Amino acid sequence: MANMAVSRIKREFKEVMRSEEIVQCSIKIELVNDSWTELRGEIAGPPDTPYEGGKFILEIKVPETYPFNPPKVRFITRIWHPNISSVTGAICLDILKDNWAAAMTLRTVLLSLQALLAAAEPDDPQDAVVAYQFKDKYDLFLLTAKHWTNAYAGGPHTFPDCDSKIQRLKDMGIDEHDARAVLSKENWNLEKATECLFS
Amino acid sequence: MGNCLKTSSSSDDISLLRGNDGVNSSYNETQQALNHQVEQYQRVFHPTSTSTPSIIRQQEHLTENEDHVKLAKRIGLMQHLPFGTYDGSSKKARECVICMAEFCVDETVRYLPCMHIYHVHCIDDWLMRSLTCPSCLEPVDAALLTSYETT
Numbered sequence: 001m002a003n004m005a006v007s008r009i010k011r012e013f014k015e016v017m018r019s020e021e022i023v024q025c026s027i028k029i030e031l032v033n034d035s036w037t038e039l040r041g042e043i044a045g046p047p048d049t050p051y052e053g054g055k056f057i058l059e060i061k062v063p064e065t066y067p068f069n070p071p072k073v074r075f076i077t078r079i080w081h082p083n084i085s086s087v088t089g090a091i092c093l094d095i096l097k098d099n100w101a102a103a104m105t106l107r108t109v110l111l112s113l114q115a116l117l118a119a120a121e122p123d124d125p126q127d128a129v130v131a132y133q134f135k136d137k138y139d140l141f142l143l144t145a146k147h148w149t150n151a152y153a154g155g156p157h158t159f160p161d162c163d164s165k166i167q168r169l170k171d172m173g174i175d176e177h178d179a180r181a182v183l184s185k186e187n188w189n190l191e192k193a194t195e196c197l198f199s
Numbered sequence: 200m201g202n203c204l205k206t207s208s209s210s211d212d213i214s215l216l217r218g219n220d221g222v223n224s225s226y227n228e229t230q231q232a233l234n235h236q237v238e239q240y241q242r243v244f245h246p247t248s249t250s251t252p253s254i255i256r257q258q259e260h261l262t263e264n265e266d267h268v269k270l271a272k273r274i275g276l277m278q279h280l281p282f283g284t285y286d287g288s289s290k291k292a293r294e295c296v297i298c299m300a301e302f303c304v305d306e307t308v309r310y311l312p313c314m315h316i317y318h319v320h321c322i323d324d325w326l327m328r329s330l331t332c333p334s335c336l337e338p339v340d341a342a343l344l345t346s347y348e349t350t
Contacts, residue, residue: 004298004321011299067297068328102325102333103296 005066009036012106019107027110029060037062041073041110045153046118050145051079054153058113059089060106070100073109078177080141080148080184082122082131087181091116092126129185137187144184151180165190169197276340277326282309282319296334297321313337 013029013036021027028042041058045051056079061072073096075089083092095104095112125131134141147162149155162180165188169179174197186192285302294301295308295318302308308316309323315334317325325333330340 008299068325099336101329101331101336102321 002064002066005062005064006036008067009039009062009106013039015105016107016110021107021111026114027107029106029110039106040076041106043110043114043117045149045155046114049118050142051081051117051149051153052155053157054149054155056117056153058110060109067102067104070096070104071106071109072096073113078148078152080130080145081117082120082125082127082134083116085127086130086148086184087127090126092124133184133187140187144188148180148184162188165193169193172197273327273330276330277323280309280311280339282307284308285316292316295321297325311337311339 013031016022016027016029019027026044030040032038032040039060039062041060043056043058045054045056055077057076059074059076063069063072073091075084075091078086078089080086084090091113093112093116095101095109120134122131122134130141133144143159143162146155146157147159150157150159162183165183166176166179168190169183170176172194174182178197179193182193182196183190186196285304285306285308287302287304292302292315295316297317298321300318302316302318307319309319310316311322311332313332313335315332317333322333326339331338
C-alpha cells in the first residue's frame, strides 16, 4: 500500500488509542492484518436510542489512495436502522462518499457513525423497509431496533412476544435470523410473515 | 463564514494570487510544467486529430474537449494558488492534515483562500479530486474564479 496511507493510518490508530472516547469505552479499534489495510472498529450504541447498551462491530478497509478517498466501512453486527442495510451492513453516510475530506480520520468516522445511530435520516435511506417502518410505524421501529440490538449486539431489552413469534417460525424449519428478518419486515405480524415465507 | 472571501478589493486578491517576491522565479517554471502537462493530456485525448472527423467523431471530440477544458481549467486554478516556504512562524498549522506529518522549515507549502496550508504535493493530489479545502470544506474555485478570469 502507498506510503502515505500506511503512515497516516498508523498515526490515526494512535490517535484513537489516546482518545477520551476509548477511556469511556464508547469507541474501539483493532488491527486485522499486519499490512494496516484492514481494521476492525467498535462503537457503543448512544444513550437514549434503541441501540443503547449494544456494541456494534465495523469492518474498515483502507484503500491504497487513502486519505484522498474514504475508507470503506460496513457494519458486521446486524442492525435495524434506516441508513444501514439490515442485510449487508452497507452504510449510507455522505462523509463516506462524496463529502469525504482528507482531514477526517478513523476517530471522526467512528464518532460520525455513532452520531448516525442517534440521528437517522429516513429520507435518504439505505434500507427502504426500515425507513418505511421508521416513518410509518415509529413505535414498531423502536421495538424492532431494540430487539435487534438485544439479539446481535448484546443490548439489555428483551421482548418475549418477539421471541415466541420467532420460535413459532423456527419450529416450521425456518432459520432464526431469517425468521427475525421477515417478522421485522412484516411489522411482527406472524400471519403475514408466514405467508411471505411459504408463498 | 465564507463571506470574508467575497470582498470586492480585487487588487488585494490578485497580489495574493501572484504570490510574493520569493516565489516569482519558480512561478515560470511551474507555468512551463503546466503547459507540458496540458500538452501531454492533449496527446492522450486527441490521438487521431489529423484524420477527417465524421459527425459522430465531432461529437466525441466535443465531449473530449469539454473534459480537456475542465482538466486544464482545474490545473490552471491550482497553479494560481499561492505557495511559499514554511518558516515555522505559523502558530496554528504545525502539521499537514493530509499526510499528518509535521511541516519542516523550508518545505514548500500551498495556501488556500481560507488560509489553511498544506504540502504542495499533498494538496495538489487532493485538488485533482475535489476543489474544496480538506479542513473546512470551503470551495477553492468560487473564491478564485473571479480573480482568475481577470488575470
